[in-house]
Amino acid sequence: MKTLTAAALVALIAVGVGPAHAAEGEALPKYDWSFSGIFGRFDRAAMQRGLQVYREVCSACHELKYIAFRNLEALGYSEEEIRTLAAEYSIADGPNDEGDMFERPGRPSDYFPPPFPNAKAAAAANNGAAPPDLSLMAKARPGGPTYIRGLLLGYEDPPAGFAALEGLNYNIYFPGNQIAMVAPLADGAVEYADGTEASVEQMATDVASFLMWTAEPNLETRRAMGVKVILFLLVFTGILYAAKRKVWSDLH
Amino acid sequence: MSGLKTNNAVIRWIEYRLPIFSFLDHAVGSGYPAPRNLNYWWNYGSLAGLALVIMILTGIMLAMQYTAHVAFAFDSVERIMRDVNFGWLIRYIHMNGGSFFFVVVYIHIFRGLYYGSYKAPRELLWILGVAILVLMMASAFMGYVLPWGQMSFWAATVITNLFSAIPLVGESIVTWLWGGFAVGNPTLNRFYALHYLLPFVIVGAVILHIWALHRFGSNNPLGIEANGPQDKIPFHPYYTAKDAFGFGVFLLLFAAIVFFAPNSLGEPDNYIPANPLSTPAHIVPEWYFLPYYAILRAIPDKLLGVIAMFGSILILFVLPWIDRSPVRSAKFRPIYKQFFWIFLADCILLGYIGSKPPAGMFLIIGRIATAYYFLHFVIVFVLSYVERPRPLPNSIGEAVLKGGGAPAMGKAREKA
Numbered sequence: 001m002k003t004l005t006a007a008a009l010v011a012l013i014a015v016g017v018g019p020a021h022a023a024e025g026e027a028l029p030k031y032d033w034s035f036s037g038i039f040g041r042f043d044r045a046a047m048q049r050g051l052q053v054y055r056e057v058c059s060a061c062h063e064l065k066y067i068a069f070r071n072l073e074a075l076g077y078s079e080e081e082i083r084t085l086a087a088e089y090s091i092a093d094g095p096n097d098e099g100d101m102f103e104r105p106g107r108p109s110d111y112f113p114p115p116f117p118n119a120k121a122a123a124a125a126n127n128g129a130a131p132p133d134l135s136l137m138a139k140a141r142p143g144g145p146t147y148i149r150g151l152l153l154g155y156e157d158p159p160a161g162f163a164a165l166e167g168l169n170y171n172i173y174f175p176g177n178q179i180a181m182v183a184p185l186a187d188g189a190v191e192y193a194d195g196t197e198a199s200v201e202q203m204a205t206d207v208a209s210f211l212m213w214t215a216e217p218n219l220e221t222r223r224a225m226g227v228k229v230i231l232f233l234l235v236f237t238g239i240l241y242a243a244k245r246k247v248w249s250d251l252h
Numbered sequence: 253m254s255g256l257k258t259n260n261a262v263i264r265w266i267e268y269r270l271p272i273f274s275f276l277d278h279a280v281g282s283g284y285p286a287p288r289n290l291n292y293w294w295n296y297g298s299l300a301g302l303a304l305v306i307m308i309l310t311g312i313m314l315a316m317q318y319t320a321h322v323a324f325a326f327d328s329v330e331r332i333m334r335d336v337n338f339g340w341l342i343r344y345i346h347m348n349g350g351s352f353f354f355v356v357v358y359i360h361i362f363r364g365l366y367y368g369s370y371k372a373p374r375e376l377l378w379i380l381g382v383a384i385l386v387l388m389m390a391s392a393f394m395g396y397v398l399p400w401g402q403m404s405f406w407a408a409t410v411i412t413n414l415f416s417a418i419p420l421v422g423e424s425i426v427t428w429l430w431g432g433f434a435v436g437n438p439t440l441n442r443f444y445a446l447h448y449l450l451p452f453v454i455v456g457a458v459i460l461h462i463w464a465l466h467r468f469g470s471n472n473p474l475g476i477e478a479n480g481p482q483d484k485i486p487f488h489p490y491y492t493a494k495d496a497f498g499f500g501v502f503l504l505l506f507a508a509i510v511f512f513a514p515n516s517l518g519e520p521d522n523y524i525p526a527n528p529l530s531t532p533a534h535i536v537p538e539w540y541f542l543p544y545y546a547i548l549r550a551i552p553d554k555l556l557g558v559i560a561m562f563g564s565i566l567i568l569f570v571l572p573w574i575d576r577s578p579v580r581s582a583k584f585r586p587i588y589k590q591f592f593w594i595f596l597a598d599c600i601l602l603g604y605i606g607s608k609p610p611a612g613m614f615l616i617i618g619r620i621a622t623a624y625y626f627l628h629f630v631i632v633f634v635l636s637y638v639e640r641p642r643p644l645p646n647s648i649g650e651a652v653l654k655g656g657g658a659p660a661m662g663k664a665r666e667k668a
Binding site: 038066071132135136139140141142144175215217218221222223225226227229230233234236237240241243244247248251 | 288330333334340341344485489490493494496497499500501503504507508510511512514515520521523524533
């Protein structure tokens, strides 16, 4: 009977490992993120470049609704730089005392304005498929930032005999391989402020880093606190174990 | 003042008017004798209590920031994650606390199954425990709907639709549950109300559970009743110290997930706002519901599937009368012990099948595993007549103390 149980468990594990990998097309290209691992941290320079890619490329179609300009302080910008950056945007406000809506320069407390007035307008301008908000993308897809990077690098010519539907583009990492988004990046699409060469791979990596931060802005705080909590609990649990041993030692 | 000795005048004054100190002492203190041979599998009851307290505290804090409206729920959760002080911490504790609550309760239940804790005279104690499980499942399901992500919405749609399987009145019942003709704002509002209410109902059920426990005291690894003082030790300080150590280990594992992998137990799809017009490729419940989901989908008929799914839990209510063997502990039931492990493997297999699409091999394995789940209870019934249990020790003290002294105690516990 014992062997039977063991056999069942082995079979269970084997089944579990087997088809799980083969399920969804191509395996994502691996990338060693600065923020992976227990002590991983965000790469400020990469995130600043990623912000630039978002502002100059992605933001034409994609919203970033949960990020306020003030949040960019976490990327290493000073208050003054954020004020300047925010002022480059025109924000709809109002109604004023006359009852009219008006446009004004952005303030640090404002959020990134949406590229389209509503989802219907976004869909109408994009062949019927509204581009999704990017704030949480790195948590809303299996693979997270690795998926975002892979997707941006996954545009290829379709294999012979693959007939993509009207208006859809072939992408090896997108589930189903047909994506509405046209390949958004081309070498040199942005001119990086820090002089880094703007290859497609560089931009894809940078924007994925940036989007990991937009999805999980408290990642560094969380891990730093986690290390302290675990250390405390290790010591505390050790003391509790010693206390338990002491209490039970008189039992006979 | 039953037996409470204190020099503190304030405590004496209160105790005389409201004997709460002696009450606590009899509940979890030195006035509550417990079997001396409880192993670490007996830690999970107090751990479940800890999990419940953590969930209620973090839940109340979240409720102060959350907005139960289809247009604002998702945004309000993101606001908690980004702008509320330590909001991310409170939410990640609550989100993963549900999973840890279920882990602890499932282990608690399987411990009861292994050591026969459901048998006379503890049937009501067991029934109250199963009732707590049902309440937990309802709370967890409704809580999962509140962030109003894609999985929230579609889980609510799938689960409430189960009631449409009821003949004649099913459709009307579903409309009544929704408060409309689809899952919508009234649904979210009532789920929020119930999600806030049910944990306090659980607290009530837990009080009854502990009350029933104290009538005859804990079962123990030997499954024989504790008789006389040599079989028992006071709950405090022995089990308070042991439970406190358990708390430390539990919190370590819990902290590891909350701080370093807070989204590992969830579905990425729930970070996409609910969209009634787009169905996710795979609608999967949280891991703790997967075995029931596998049973539901194993049966081709909707009504029978729903009956089997609810039956898989309801059958636990009558387990004390299915298992008629007078011997409690699997330690002395060589055949039952084997079937216990097969049953556990079957439940894990069902959980795995529940996470896979119901087609091909998965469907076939799911059907066999579902059939075996129910067959197990038939086996248990038959075993109570055909199995020859091994001889029981005369008393806990005799079994534990042979060889004498503390070291023997340690050895006995290692073996158990």
